[in-house]
Amino acid sequence: MNRENKRGRRSSCRRGRHAVHIAEAPAVSLSHVTVLFNDLPVLTDVSFELETGLQLSVVGPNGAGKSTLVRVIAGLLPPSQGTVRVHGYGPWRHICIAYVPQKTQIDWRFPVTVTDVVMMGRLRRTGPFHRPRASDRAIVQEALTAVDLLALAGRQIAELSGGQQQRMFIARALAQQAELILLDEPFTGLDTPSKAEVLALIGTLRDRGVTVVVALHDLAVAAEAFDRVLLLNGRTIGFGLPDAVFTEENVQAAYRGCLHIIPGENGPVLVHDSACTGGHDEHV
Amino acid sequence: MSTFEWLIGPFQYPFMVRALLAATSVGALCAVVGAFVILRGMAFMGDALAHSILPGLAAGFLTAGRGDRRILFWWALGTAVLVALGMGWISRRGRFREDTAIGVVFAGMFALGIALISSVRGFAIDLVHFLFGNVLGVSNGDLFLVGVFGGAILGLLILFYREFVVISFDPTLARTLRLPTAAYHYLLFVLVATTVVVSLQTVGVGLMLAMLVAPASTAFLLTRRLPMMMAVGALLGAVSGAVGLLLSFHWSIASGAAIVLVSIGFFLLALLCAPRRGILWQLVRPR
Numbered sequence: 001m002n003r004e005n006k007r008g009r010r011s012s013c014r015r016g017r018h019a020v021h022i023a024e025a026p027a028v029s030l031s032h033v034t035v036l037f038n039d040l041p042v043l044t045d046v047s048f049e050l051e052t053g054l055q056l057s058v059v060g061p062n063g064a065g066k067s068t069l070v071r072v073i074a075g076l077l078p079p080s081q082g083t084v085r086v087h088g089y090g091p092w093r094h095i096c097i098a099y100v101p102q103k104t105q106i107d108w109r110f111p112v113t114v115t116d117v118v119m120m121g122r123l124r125r126t127g128p129f130h131r132p133r134a135s136d137r138a139i140v141q142e143a144l145t146a147v148d149l150l151a152l153a154g155r156q157i158a159e160l161s162g163g164q165q166q167r168m169f170i171a172r173a174l175a176q177q178a179e180l181i182l183l184d185e186p187f188t189g190l191d192t193p194s195k196a197e198v199l200a201l202i203g204t205l206r207d208r209g210v211t212v213v214v215a216l217h218d219l220a221v222a223a224e225a226f227d228r229v230l231l232l233n234g235r236t237i238g239f240g241l242p243d244a245v246f247t248e249e250n251v252q253a254a255y256r257g258c259l260h261i262i263p264g265e266n267g268p269v270l271v272h273d274s275a276c277t278g279g280h281d282e283h284v
Numbered sequence: 285m286s287t288f289e290w291l292i293g294p295f296q297y298p299f300m301v302r303a304l305l306a307a308t309s310v311g312a313l314c315a316v317v318g319a320f321v322i323l324r325g326m327a328f329m330g331d332a333l334a335h336s337i338l339p340g341l342a343a344g345f346l347t348a349g350r351g352d353r354r355i356l357f358w359w360a361l362g363t364a365v366l367v368a369l370g371m372g373w374i375s376r377r378g379r380f381r382e383d384t385a386i387g388v389v390f391a392g393m394f395a396l397g398i399a400l401i402s403s404v405r406g407f408a409i410d411l412v413h414f415l416f417g418n419v420l421g422v423s424n425g426d427l428f429l430v431g432v433f434g435g436a437i438l439g440l441l442i443l444f445y446r447e448f449v450v451i452s453f454d455p456t457l458a459r460t461l462r463l464p465t466a467a468y469h470y471l472l473f474v475l476v477a478t479t480v481v482v483s484l485q486t487v488g489v490g491l492m493l494a495m496l497v498a499p500a501s502t503a504f505l506l507t508r509r510l511p512m513m514m515a516v517g518a519l520l521g522a523v524s525g526a527v528g529l530l531l532s533f534h535w536s537i538a539s540g541a542a543i544v545l546v547s548i549g550f551f552l553l554a555l556l557c558a559p560r561r562g563i564l565w566q567l568v569r570p571r
Binding site: 074075076092093094095097098099101105106107110111112113116117120121123124126156172176 | 323446447449450452453454456457459460461462463504507508509510512513
């Protein structure tokens with residue numbers, strides 16, 4: 001057991017019946033993925049490949065299928081058509097995919113501490129009766145340190161701020177030794193400093209060689225902080241480097257004329273026509 | 285009468301000793317299982333489950349007659365496990381909202397039970413025992429069953445503790461860790477059902493919900509971590525059982541009702557005075 005742990009992160013998905021990684025396969029690969037809900041398409045014919053270690057932002061208007069796409073990659077939702085591969089295998093065979101839930105999916109009154117939640121990430125790796133071993137505690141400690149929550153480790157989860165709650169779930173993903181971390185709207189409801197903290201933390205995941213996929217509202221963040229962008233509106237409008245994806249034509253196609261790119265002094269500026277949807281602001 | 289006599293006197297009767305053992309162990313067991321019931325929002329399901337056992341009891345009663353009460357336990361257990369699996373299935377993939385479907389099952393089964401029992405002459409006393417329990421009539425054999433099944437339930441809860449916590453707190457995590465979530469979901473339902481059957485003789489069908497919910501929610505107010513919540517709940521459940529039994533003996537009130545009233549009393553006290561979560565605390569320190 002210990003020897004396996006010492007081999008480090010690369011071994012983490014190779015236990016038991018779980019999938020072995022194909023080294024040369026992309027971290028995430030979607031091929032002609034279509035998802036239907038009640039016979040209505042939510043996603044249509046989405047294909048892309050994301051190399052290991054890159055950070056992808058998934059953006060688009062409300063109802064574009066961002067959350068659906070994230071759930072498909074996590075293996076939580078089987079696509080109606082097409083194939084999904086994570087490191088060469090179907091996602092449902094992996095235990096190294098971490099999914100950071102939306103804030104509203106969690107009952108914050110649940111009597112668990114920050115440490116308890118992070119330790120949950122160890123569930124498939126702890127010993128008999130799931131008693132945490134010294135190595136598990138060390139991994140949880142390291143994860144808490146990485147997200148700067150060690151001082152709050154004993155807090156009940158309702159006593160955390162929104163940003164701290166997001167960081168706790170990222171720590172859980174680290175404790176899970178995830179090689180692919182999926183975040184669904186992690187910045188919703190966060191104030192600007194917390195948002196910056198969480199974003200910086202996501203940036204540090206690059207050093208760990210972890211692949212990251214984030215569903216987002218904020219196009220400016222998507223353009224600045226991520227290696228690749230997937231612009232969605234039920235189907236793929238654009239995929240690739242942010243500069244290549246965020247063209248006037250693509251943004252028009254995704255937001256149906258509600259969002260415009262205006263060349264500014266410090267690069268292009270996105271302007272949202274709030275009369276169009278009355279929904280969330282896709283602010284700059 | 286001295287306090288000592290008041291506390292110890294009743295237990296010169298063997299039936300009171302048996303009742304004390306049953307009430308305290310059932311109180312503790314219900315509180316531990318009840319922690320998952322309240323955290324998962326299964327209170328209504330627990331109540332429905334208890335009521336749905338009635339036709340099983342009635343069928344056992346009709347086939348075995350009044351003579352052999354042991355057979356009733358097995359009838360109740362069989363019915364409870366079937367109903368639990370059915371409710372588990374409904375709550376996973378119903379065409380109605382979960383509470384609607386459970387409500388229909390609950391009412392239908394309960395009515396069927398009453399209809400069956402009412403076909404027997406002199407049913408009233410037996411019906412009252414099923415509905416409100418008869419802890420004073422607990423036999424050594426009943427205690428043995430409480431011990432064996434209660435121990436098995438606690439053993440399984442400890443064995444699968446972390447899995448149950450994860451499927452309750454964050455079902456999505458359970459699925460990305462590729463746990464067999466459906467299996468744990470059904471297992472938890474069966475454990476709740478078995479708890480209900482084991483506790484039936486102490487508080488009866490009608491007051492079962494209180495034993496599952498009251499000590500556990502009192503403990504929820506007083507603690508901040510689940511293992512401690514279960515331990516405090518178990519203690520409160522056992523103390524409620526003992527105190528309720530004494531009150532029932534001295535004041536000649538129904539034992540099941542006395543036990544439940546004591547546990548509700550603890551709950552109200554905690555609701556008022558609990559540190560951090562209590563009403564008084566929040567008045568003094570508004571956040």
